[in-house]
Amino acid sequence: NAGVTQTPKFRILKIGQSMTLQCAQDMNHNYMYWYRQDPGMGLKLIYYSVGAGITDKGEVPNGYNVSRSTTEDFPLRLELAAPSQTSVYFCASRRTGVSYEQYFGPGTRLTVT
Amino acid sequence: QKEVEQDPGPLSVPEGAIVSLNCTYSNSAFQYFMWYRQYSRKGPELLMYTYSSGNKEDGRFTAQVDKSSKYISLFIRDSQPSDSATYLCAMSANAGGTSYGKLTFGQGTILTVHP
Numbered sequence: 001n002a003g004v005t006q007t008p009k010f011r012i013l014k015i016g017q018s019m020t021l022q023c024a025q026d027m028n029h030n031y032m033y034w035y036r037q038d039p040g041m042g043l044k045l046i047y048y049s050v051g052a053g054i055t056d057k058g059e060v061p062n063g064y065n066v067s068r069s070t071t072e073d074f075p076l077r078l079e080l081a082a083p084s085q086t087s088v089y090f091c092a093s094r095r096t097g098v099s100y101e102q103y104f105g106p107g108t109r110l111t112v113t
Numbered sequence: 114q115k116e117v118e119q120d121p122g123p124l125s126v127p128e129g130a131i132v133s134l135n136c137t138y139s140n141s142a143f144q145y146f147m148w149y150r151q152y153s154r155k156g157p158e159l160l161m162y163t164y165s166s167g168n169k170e171d172g173r174f175t176a177q178v179d180k181s182s183k184y185i186s187l188f189i190r191d192s193q194p195s196d197s198a199t200y201l202c203a204m205s206a207n208a209g210g211t212s213y214g215k216l217t218f219g220q221g222t223i224l225t226v227h228p
Binding site for chain 1: 117119147155159213219
């Protein structure tokens with residue numbers, strides 16, 4: 001299994017541009033999450049999904065959108081990028097039921113200038 | 114007040130030292146307590162997991178939870194240079210159910226173990 005994969009690894013955006021961060025998992029996990037990690041700030045939940053077609057906002061959803069059309073994929077869309085969205089973005093997944101462990105991807109480093 | 118507080122360090126210790134990492138929290142609904150380890154430019158990986166109060170040991174690592182004080186700790190014995198990483202505490206009200214396993218993370222503590 002590849003686990004959780006994320007593309008791209010790095011990206012530089014200009015203010016006002018848009019992009020989609022890709023996330024895929026091959027573990028047949030229903031639950032998927034998007035986090036952002038800023039220096040010294042831990043991980044903040046942006047959006048999460050409990051299955052295909054079902055998504056909900058996390059702690060810091062403003063400026064982002066998600067969709068979940070398949071169990072495997074959970075893309076994160078940035079519209080009108082702003083410098084405040086400069087961060088490292090992590091996607092994670094976990095299986096349904098009484099399971100505590102989230103499996104994380106390698107992250108996407110995004111700079112908005 | 115943040116829901117989870119963790120001293121960001123950085124913490125630098127010599128090889129072989131005992132390391133103590135700590136988090137405090139304010140939400141009494143938290144029942145599941147985790148420690149994730151994150152190497153530089155990598156995603157976090159689960160290191161230890163504890164349910165409710167008590168201790169859990171795994172090799173050189175011991176996790177402690179004191180729900181009455183809303184305080185959790187991770188101890189690393191005989192620390193090694195390979196333990197150099199950022200350690201993040203994480204908590205959840207329940208593993209499944211209506212919280213959907215959402216985790217609340219501390220800020221992370223940067224640990225360096227030097228030879």
